[in-house]
Amino acid sequence: MTTRAAVRDVESAAVLAAAQDGDRAAQAAIFEAYKERVARQVFRMTGDASSVDDLVQEVFISAFSALGRFRGDAQLGTWLYTIAANRVRNWWDSQRRRRRREDIASSHAAGDVVATPEADFEATQQRERLYRALGELPDKLRESFVARAIEGMNLHEASAALGVPISTVSYRTRRAEQLLCAALGIPWRDE
Template identity: 25%
Template sequence: MHSSDQEILQLIQSPLGKEMGFRKLIEKYQSRVYQVIRRMVLIHEDADDLTQSTFIKAFQHIGKFQGNSSLFTWLYRIATNETLTFLDKKKKRYFFSIDDHQEKMESYLDQSGSMDGDEIQKKLQKALLTLPEKQRLVFHMKYQDDLTYDAISEITGTSVGALKASYHHAVKKIEDFLKEE
């Protein structure tokens, strides 16, 4: 049985229960956080490392959690920021242009037996790689995670209007890509 966010927070705030509270937090949310990150980076090892970084950051900053959102929304925000920072650093470190990065990820999709899905799923993944990272993130949050624009706004700190525009542009680009394929 999973503990509620309130029970987890009470444990974490108790000096004797902090470690147990974090264990429960990880048990409850690790899989969902990993999936959020994996969709952005594709590569299991990177997603695994970023999931760990997300929970380390959460541990370091739990005192700043104000309870205005759910613990998952707060973790989602940390995971998103960690992932975007990672992707940005990776491109700079390897001097990837956007096209080189996209090509490398497409090659990974083609060669990877670890990715689930048939040809349609691969085509969708390739279409998603053509999107700028923030559009891809908004698309994942809205389409795949079925989050509301208000929830996405809370996570990303972006206005609902800008998110709707981003999602619309992402969908249009995906449709165009799939028509060309």
């Protein structure tokens, strides 16, 4: 688990510099401190458990390769959030991944392999529906919606994580909700 102490330790300049130079121990310390957080983020953004390992690995490899560009203006966690969001954008762009999702969804929908209790199965179906619709949203709308609605960030947190003003987060989240409701056949009320 990520602990405050662990995060403080790995954000020291010495650890970051060592990791940038390819020091295995320093990289391992950063990975261990942030891996759960990045995995949760990636999972919330994609809804696909089978892709989490690959994406987490890509996020950290990209981060270690680009550590020289990390200025320390933001926290390392925020910087990793941005890298993960970019990797997830690529993931959504990948037609191959989408097709895999279609396979999974269609086999679940027809009850081909159902090894979960009824309630779990229903929740899985609901998640599948939501993520299918999320996959059709523009990246920026999807990211705002996921940060606010699924990751549970408040407006300030989402604004910092996404690097956009609060009003933009608010607008994008509402617009995403409108489009999701339309895609899912759910009534939408603009209050």
